[in-house]
Amino acid sequence: MSEKMEVQLAVVGGGPAGLAAALTASRLGIGVLLIDENKELGGQLIKQTHKFFGSHRHMASVRGIEIANRLKNDIKGDPNITVFIDTTAVGYYENGELLLYQKSPEEKLVSCFPKAVIFATGARENMLAFPGTDLPGVYGAGAVQTLMNVYGVLPARKILMVGSGNIGLIVSYQLLQAGTEVAAIVEILPRIGGYIVHASKVRRYGVPILTRHTIIEARGKEWVEEAVIARVGEDFKPVKGTERVLEVDAVCLAVGLSPIVELVRHAGVYTPYISELGGLVPWHDDDMRTNLPNVFVAGDLAGIEEATTAMLEGELAALSAAEYFEIKSDEIDGMRRDRKARLEELRASRFSEKVKKGLQKLVAKKPK
Amino acid sequence: MERLKDHPILDFERGEKVIFYFEGKPIEGYTNETIAAALHAAGIKVFSYSPKKKRPRGFFCAVGKCSSCLMVVDGRPNVRTCMEYVRPGIHVRRQRGLEKLKGTEE
Ligand SMILES: Cc1cc2nc3c(=O)[nH]c(=O)nc-3n(C[C@H](O)[C@H](O)[C@H](O)COP(=O)(O)OP(=O)(O)OC[C@H]3O[C@@H](n4cnc5c(N)ncnc54)[C@H](O)[C@@H]3O)c2cc1C
Numbered sequence: 390m391s392e393k394m395e396v397q398l399a400v401v402g403g404g405p406a407g408l409a410a411a412l413t414a415s416r417l418g419i420g421v422l423l424i425d426e427n428k429e430l431g432g433q434l435i436k437q438t439h440k441f442f443g444s445h446r447h448m449a450s451v452r453g454i455e456i457a458n459r460l461k462n463d464i465k466g467d468p469n470i471t472v473f474i475d476t477t478a479v480g481y482y483e484n485g486e487l488l489l490y491q492k493s494p495e496e497k498l499v500s501c502f503p504k505a506v507i508f509a510t511g512a513r514e515n516m517l518a519f520p521g522t523d524l525p526g527v528y529g530a531g532a533v534q535t536l537m538n539v540y541g542v543l544p545a546r547k548i549l550m551v552g553s554g555n556i557g558l559i560v561s562y563q564l565l566q567a568g569t570e571v572a573a574i575v576e577i578l579p580r581i582g583g584y585i586v587h588a589s590k591v592r593r594y595g596v597p598i599l600t601r602h603t604i605i606e607a608r609g610k611e612w613v614e615e616a617v618i619a620r621v622g623e624d625f626k627p628v629k630g631t632e633r634v635l636e637v638d639a640v641c642l643a644v645g646l647s648p649i650v651e652l653v654r655h656a657g658v659y660t661p662y663i664s665e666l667g668g669l670v671p672w673h674d675d676d677m678r679t680n681l682p683n684v685f686v687a688g689d690l691a692g693i694e695e696a697t698t699a700m701l702e703g704e705l706a707a708l709s710a711a712e713y714f715e716i717k718s719d720e721i722d723g724m725r726r727d728r729k730a731r732l733e734e735l736r737a738s739r740f741s742e743k744v745k746k747g748l749q750k751l752v753a754k755k756p757k
Numbered sequence: 758m759e760r761l762k763d764h765p766i767l768d769f770e771r772g773e774k775v776i777f778y779f780e781g782k783p784i785e786g787y788t789n790e791t792i793a794a795a796l797h798a799a800g801i802k803v804f805s806y807s808p809k810k811k812r813p814r815g816f817f818c819a820v821g822k823c824s825s826c827l828m829v830v831d832g833r834p835n836v837r838t839c840m841e842y843v844r845p846g847i848h849v850r851r852q853r854g855l856e857k858l859k860g861t862e863e
């Protein structure tokens with residue numbers, strides 16, 4: 390049925406967290422199997438054409454796609470890392486079996502029993518419920534980005550953006566660059582969620598950012614032809630009489646992300662609900678260890694944050710895996726201190742308040 | 758919807774131009790595109806009809822995480838067309854509800 394394979398450390402997910410984890414583990418002499426579902430490594434980074442947010446000393450003002458290319462080049466030349474792309478990890482069982490479904494070059498199942506696993510499966514986009522929510526033309530912001538930035542296909546002629554966090558703002562700007570009209574950005578909160586630099590960019594195109602507004606319906610026969618928006622009151626409910634109909638052929642939802650926890654739950658990792666981190670998250674300490682001694686997590690899976698923090702977490706997870714394999718050195722201790730200090734530095738800004746609060750809650754939920 | 762020609766930042770490596778079939782009609786696509794992207798470029802938005810209320814469905818996440826894009830490809834139902842690449846000559850059609858898995862017919 391399935392092919393068997395010997396693996397020391399499996400890294401599931403080839404986004405910034407997984408790539409950083411694989412590289413660090415390999416440098417410490419650990420044999421790595423890196424698995425990603427896509428045909429290309431890089432995760433979310435391959436869609437990020439914008440220069441990265443300020444606040445950090447390393448990758449700020451480098452485009453996401455360039456960061457991905459650097460990491461991918463390092464991986465390519467690494468003799469300790471075996472890469473499986475176009476391969477989905479479909480199960481991680483209590484007996485330690487990690488089951489892989491490989492689509493190419495030949496369709497087959499591969500079974501392995503890695504001695505340790507780092508999960509870096511990232512996040513999925515949140516849905517929002519309103520009448521017409523299931524019509525073709527209601528897309529996640531990531532889908533819109535994938536379509537235009539990976540495949541070069543125009544997502545729509547005129548779009549309504551829901552959500553004014555950084556993702557909503559950046560994707561709106563990218564849509565404008567690609568030639569899609571943005572009818573409006575609606576934001577249910579009283580203020581814009583993302584950075585002012587990104588908001589100013591879309592405002593310069595004349596796109597209205599309507600705070601205290603939400604979508605109440607998407608209409609159309611076979612796909613989206615209109616979107617109805619309305620102002621909301623203090624109770625966040627739509628105010629009667631403020632409805633407006635926008636003629637659009639798509640609605641883009643940028644209303645947050647949730648960690649992809651199915652696989653870690655399979656194996657028995659404890660996943661408490663912490664809204665500040667995006668919902669159900671694998672319990673982990675600040676060395677990215679979970680409640681299972683040989684399972685580690687990193688990146689958006691461990692709490693929705695950024696690529697910069699994802700990479701540091703990936704490195705920390707690899708250092709913890711090394712500890713599990715009883716690899717010790719002063720260098721490792723030094724790296725651990727350094728990465729933690731850098732994480733703290735990145736999380737010092739006002740925009741990280743929420744994440745910090747979530748991480749505190751996580752500490753309190755430590756399983757017995 | 759059209760394919761982008763000039764992008765201020767990106768160059769697209771689309772791969773080879775090939776023909777595949779949607780509901781029996783020939784469609785142009787590229788080998789580095791997913792089926793979902795190629796259909797969208799051809800103006801096709803409805804990928805399936807829901808099992809109970811037969812409502813039209815298209816893709817939502819485009820990264821393999823929501824199952825909104827399931828279609829029948831070469832007779833095989835439940836194919837995530839946002840993850841499956843275009844190949845020359847494949848036959849793609851709209852899925853109607855829960856279709857029988859290959860090999861489970863009487
Ligand atoms: C529009 C937008 C703009 C952003 N801008 C910035 C920015 O300016 N600065 C910044 O620091 N961050 C930014 N981010 C955030 C950043 O992209 C993410 O935080 C980061 O990519 C998370 O990395 P990750 O490795 O945890 O997950 P991902 O990048 O999501 O990678 C996860 C990978 O795991 C794979 N995978 C999942 N499940 C499986 C499985 N079962 N089997 C095999 N593979 C699997 C996925 O295919 C994917 O490739 C932005 C995000 C968006 C959407």
Ligand code: FES
Pocket residue numbers: 815816817818819820821822823824825826827837838839840
């Ligand atoms: S669109 Fe979500 S799985 Fe394909």
